[in-house]
Amino acid sequence: MSEQIKTLRDSAALRWTALLLLALAMFCAYIFMDILSPIKDLMLSERGWDSTAFGTMQGSETFLNVFVFFLIFAGIILDKMGVRFTAVLSGAVMLTGALIKYYAVSQSFIGSGLETWFTNNLNHIPIFEQLGVSPFYEGMPASAKVAACGFMIFGCGAEMGGITVSRGIVKWFKGREMALAMGSEMALARLGVATCMIFSPFFAKLGGHIDVSRSVAFGVVLLCIALIMFVVYFFMDKKLDAQTGEAEEKDDPFKVSDIGKILSSMGFWLVSLLCVLYYSAIFPFQKYAVNMLQCNLTFSEIPADSFWASTSVTIVQYIVMLIVAATAFMFNFMKNKNTKYGVLCISIIALISYCYMGYMRQSAESIFAVFPLLAVGITPILGKYVDYKGKAASMLVLGSLLLIACHLTFAFILPQFKGNQVGGVIVAYLTILVLGSSFSLVPASLWPSVPKLVEPKIIGSAYALIFWIQNIGLWLFPLLIGKVLDMTNEGVTDPTKYDYTWPLIMLACLGVAALIIGLILKAVDKKKGLGLELPNVKA
Numbered sequence: 001m002s003e004q005i006k007t008l009r010d011s012a013a014l015r016w017t018a019l020l021l022l023a024l025a026m027f028c029a030y031i032f033m034d035i036l037s038p039i040k041d042l043m044l045s046e047r048g049w050d051s052t053a054f055g056t057m058q059g060s061e062t063f064l065n066v067f068v069f070f071l072i073f074a075g076i077i078l079d080k081m082g083v084r085f086t087a088v089l090s091g092a093v094m095l096t097g098a099l100i101k102y103y104a105v106s107q108s109f110i111g112s113g114l115e116t117w118f119t120n121n122l123n124h125i126p127i128f129e130q131l132g133v134s135p136f137y138e139g140m141p142a143s144a145k146v147a148a149c150g151f152m153i154f155g156c157g158a159e160m161g162g163i164t165v166s167r168g169i170v171k172w173f174k175g176r177e178m179a180l181a182m183g184s185e186m187a188l189a190r191l192g193v194a195t196c197m198i199f200s201p202f203f204a205k206l207g208g209h210i211d212v213s214r215s216v217a218f219g220v221v222l223l224c225i226a227l228i229m230f231v232v233y234f235f236m237d238k239k240l241d242a243q244t245g246e247a248e249e250k251d252d253p254f255k256v257s258d259i260g261k262i263l264s265s266m267g268f269w270l271v272s273l274l275c276v277l278y279y280s281a282i283f284p285f286q287k288y289a290v291n292m293l294q295c296n297l298t299f300s301e302i303p304a305d306s307f308w309a310s311t312s313v314t315i316v317q318y319i320v321m322l323i324v325a326a327t328a329f330m331f332n333f334m335k336n337k338n339t340k341y342g343v344l345c346i347s348i349i350a351l352i353s354y355c356y357m358g359y360m361r362q363s364a365e366s367i368f369a370v371f372p373l374l375a376v377g378i379t380p381i382l383g384k385y386v387d388y389k390g391k392a393a394s395m396l397v398l399g400s401l402l403l404i405a406c407h408l409t410f411a412f413i414l415p416q417f418k419g420n421q422v423g424g425v426i427v428a429y430l431t432i433l434v435l436g437s438s439f440s441l442v443p444a445s446l447w448p449s450v451p452k453l454v455e456p457k458i459i460g461s462a463y464a465l466i467f468w469i470q471n472i473g474l475w476l477f478p479l480l481i482g483k484v485l486d487m488t489n490e491g492v493t494d495p496t497k498y499d500y501t502w503p504l505i506m507l508a509c510l511g512v513a514a515l516i517i518g519l520i521l522k523a524v525d526k527k528k529g530l531g532l533e534l535p536n537v538k539a
Helices: 012-033 037-047 051-067 070-081 083-105 113-120 142-173 178-204 212-244 258-263 266-280 283-296 311-333 337-361 364-368 373-388 392-417 421-445 447-452 456-488 501-528
Strands: none
Touching: 012 083, 012 142, 012 178, 012 212, 037 051, 037 178, 037 212, 037 283, 037 364, 051 070, 051 142, 051 283, 051 456, 070 083, 070 142, 070 456, 083 142, 083 212, 113 142, 142 178, 142 212, 142 447, 142 456, 178 212, 178 311, 178 364, 178 373, 178 421, 178 447, 258 266, 258 456, 266 283, 266 392, 266 421, 266 447, 266 456, 266 501, 283 364, 283 392, 283 421, 283 456, 283 501, 311 337, 311 373, 337 364, 337 373, 337 421, 364 421, 373 392, 373 421, 373 447, 392 421, 392 447, 392 501, 421 447, 447 456, 456 501
């Protein structure tokens, strides 16, 4: 053996098992995060949510994190109480919020006394309304208000989980393949996006009877599984601390004054700004992407007795998707050249098959589900490159360039193919795949850079502050997209007829700003020697 195994993290199998537990939990969280995104049109027809109501509800996920500073407290909890306690706490909070959101969109809520109360109240929130940041407004459907309350609570748990997972990976992989681990975790977690896009409409329309609450119930069940994953990780992490004698909450305790050390770092601020700009152009877009494709692609109605309209095809397509993801991921770790490229061929064939099935289903949500598949294959490659070669800041610049190109393609080129079924779908697939690959550049390079900017004992708080700044954008832009859509589509009642040009231009401008910050970060790194372009694994 090349290294002596003294603790759990010295065993590659065990530290990657710990990573798998964390990644599976976040996989489930990502599914619930966008559970209503592919059925935005159904929320209009079934619950009366217009784009403003939908965007306000979606943006509410980050409201408590941003305006009640919950993420800052989460970082302090993480630094004082440690990874395992915070992981289980985040799972419990996510599940609580999800249950509230499920009740809000269920049939039981309709006609209830709670619906009446929320209809008549919470229309004017002092201070927040004056500042223009209220999570509610007069005329907002009661179900959307209650769903927003649940989503706020879920968002607290999800973002707490995000910083906890990042800190957990640092704990188990520092000095080893940390960027590869972070990239792999995000690749698996983002399969949740594809899973959501495929199964949310599947459950909502199951049996020919539309019920949007079934989609949310699916997400609730997965969050129960996420909590179980965190509990199992709890015991692994506890055993590791027993072996190493580490105790995050006792040795060198966190002090609130340490936040000043984080805020005084120029590198920290540049990374934070790049993060909020980049992620604000991705996550809010995901919430509207299916509806954007419905508005820009031409679909034919499939006969009800066709295989492509059956429930079976959903399962088959998901299995094909898993084959694409598994083989693309395995490609990164195989040593035998013949086997390696054989697996790659299988992945490419499966991807083409998946895209063909998405086209035959004439389904926007099925087409957008391809979003994370290329990222699953290349994120580990990029992570490994950062680990052994460096160039993290350069990757952030490249990711911003790809982001700009994709949003401008959606805004100006895709609409030109309206009426051309095959051409439009091909352009959509290629752009979505490139956007997914752009997305993979960020976690593989940005998150492993944070430990180079701050002291080890305050990494949790550093991640929390970055996530808090990021959450400002994740709160603001779903709301802005909804408002811009309603303003630029006055009188449009068909949710598949919206013009998405201006929202997409707005997102492309975020990419331009991220590009500028990325170039400044490269210059600062070169001048101050932050080490962002240096490899993580020391020779």
